[in-house]
Amino acid sequence: MMLKVATNHKSNFFKKIGLDMLEFVKENVGILIGFAVLCVALSIISPAFLTEANILNILRQVSTNANLALGMTLVIIICGIDLSVGSIVALSGTVTGGLIAFSNVPIPAAVFAGILVGTLAGVFNGVMVAYTGIPSFIVTLAMLNIARGAAYVYTGGQPIRVMNEDFNVIGAGYLGAIPLPVIYSFVFLLLTAIILNKTKLGRHIYAVGGNKEAARFTGIKIKRIEIFVYTFSGFLAAFSGVVLAARMFSGQPTVGNGFELDAIAAVVLGGTSMTGGIGKIGGTLIGVLVIGVLNNGLNLLNINSFWQLIIKGIVILAAVYVDMMKKRKEAQV
Amino acid sequence: MSNVILEMKNIHKHFPGVYALKDVNFELKAGEVHGVLGENGAGKSTLMKVLGGIYRVDEGEIYIEGQKMAIHDVKDSQNAGVSIIHQELVLVPHMSVAENIFSGREPTGKLGFIKTEEMLGKAQHLLDFFHLGINASQLVCKLNIAEQQMVEVARAISFNSKILVMDEPTSSLTEKEVNFLFTTIENLKSQGVGIIYISHRMSELFRITDRITVMRDGQYISTKVTKETNVNDLISLMVGRELTSYYHKIPHELGANALEVKNLTRKGVFSNINFNLRQGEILGFSGLVGAGRSEIMKSIFGLDRLDSGEIFIHGKKVTIKSPNDAMNFGIALVPENRKDEGLIMKGQVGYNMTLRILDQFITFMNVDAIKENEIINTYVEKLAIKTSSTFQLISNLSGGNQQKVVIAKWLAAKPQILILDEPTRGVDVNAKAEIYEIINRLAQEGVSIIMISSELPEIINMSDRVIVVRNGSIAGMLKREEFSQERIMHMATGGI
């Protein structure tokens, strides 16, 4: 009896923020089955897979990609792409690290500054996309170089070691048994789901991605929406960068290389359409977990990292292909 | 005249939640123009899409010139000699007119390079017939919707097919273009082409068709020889009952000026536009395709910039820089092109309908779903929108029902000044009557209405005054007692 009440309450909560479980399962049947098969197979092959320690480990490992993929989902829904997130991770991490290690800035201020710098990079992306009409691919490709370059310039190309307990705990700490980065990602997940499902802003985001011209005729402030979305993506990347620096005890200018690609892969695996207007946070979450579990499983099975890349590439292609076939069949009836 | 070139027998087609075609039979003769008539959502377009290989039948057979055909995709259908002008335009916006007309069949030389000159020449030849001044090398996205419609016609004709299907080809054309189209149809007819003509415009059906088939609720009802039937008979076959009071103008006092514009100019598009709109008035805008009617409205609504001119609302001078400004002054604009300007085709019916009025049920991060449903259902009922659910994707609705959603979206915003650009485009007679009723009631309640329409009877019956636009300027203004089709056409063409 008690249990029933408790689960009821929980499902209401998710419904309230727009994550309807039943809908969610229905929409993502394909990838959910794939995910389940993957988990079952791994737990049979490797006894280490289904342990509490390993599961928490997976969750912590995917937390950065989860944050980036959340932002990326919004960007892709409005028909854009953000290639700069990996570089922003590096930039914000090194800025915060540097301010603490070199300049003795108080930790909260340094953290704030790091996040601010990365967020501003996102604002810049958004403003350029909204006002110049340069395609987002180009704008964020430029930012990918600029932010990475800035991180190198600031650090002189060397990692900055930050041995400061109070700082490190931000990334390496726990709440009970759960690593803090997992908690952050969970909060961002809720936040993004609320934005997309429960606010005017969310509906406007879908409109801008679905049909920009019709959105204009509806009086939606398209530029504002674009700037918000790239800023949000930049903020999430910046936050992840600071957390990562804290966990690694150092701000590294080389970190985050290629992170944007994992984020895009997760979003696409989750069923978001590259042509805009369609996408769900629940799907992205599954996409993130699939990539995370796959990485973890391949490591447990001692498959070398070169092969891992090839396998990951094939899985992405196959999953998206299956999903596309399913949708095409639905459309043709 | 008597040899049958197309026979569709016992056609069935299901969609999730909708039985779109139930045991439909259809027959077309060579050299015949065969009209298809039915309410929005009756299944007309679905029947044609089955013929065109867009959808597969669940059951049923298609015979072309006596031979049973298996049509699985668009290519099969083209090979069988069918070409179709679909209701929703399917041109590629960033390709030229010529490329669109010949896409997939470009004339090529020995090495496979496209002979651009030849293609442009052929395309231009096809277009010139319609006297529209469209250049074959123009990009399609620069054309307005009527011009795009004519390009679709040219494309369909260029296939030299035995069977030509036109699904509401004239929904945004005016008298002049319709005349050219009908001359073309007569020509094709004399060459033995069989033509299926779908339209909600009764006058056109009576002018051009030999026979008319009526459908209702996915079923075949009856086929009549055009000469032996009349509008009332057809309507009662269509809706299953007699239709009373088609236009129902409610006389009422007009108030002070709600909107006044002075010397509006947008260089190269329109110049020196002056008019006023009184409270509770219905002001018709007539003119030929490309005269600049829609463009004037877009500028007033803040979508396009004005080069000069002044706008007064309730006597106060205002600056409108964006649609948002316009909405804050109580203006709404129902655009002419529902697919590109009116709707988010990837979204659901309810989502589209409420996109303009989210404030009414979303506060910060709380969606009042009950209120939302209430609003949606009110308008679904009010406009008799046929949809299996309000969560249905808008792209799965029939064309006329999509149009009703666009109208609902703007009515829901409760505007003081309502600009309607071809509001009944693709809407059936019955629903038209309902929309006219709504417009009249709004006017009576004091809403001021501007209505652009290419259908003269609609303009004449609904308006208090009519302004005729020609070549980007106002050619004249007529009061209700001065209305006649001839006078309006005379002004619109400059007496040519």
Ligand SMILES: Nc1ncnc2c1ncn2[C@@H]1O[C@H](COP(=O)(O)OP(=O)(O)OP(=O)(O)O)[C@@H](O)[C@H]1O
């Ligand atoms: N792909 C689809 N999925 C689901 N339902 C569909 C689909 N296509 C059409 N329908 C439904 O089938 C019915 C018939 O639609 P159809 O487009 O044939 O109507 P129509 O007679 O052409 O109407 P109109 O005059 O408005 O163009 C409608 O109820 C429509 O909602």
Ligand SMILES: [Mg+2]
């Ligand atoms: Mg139709």
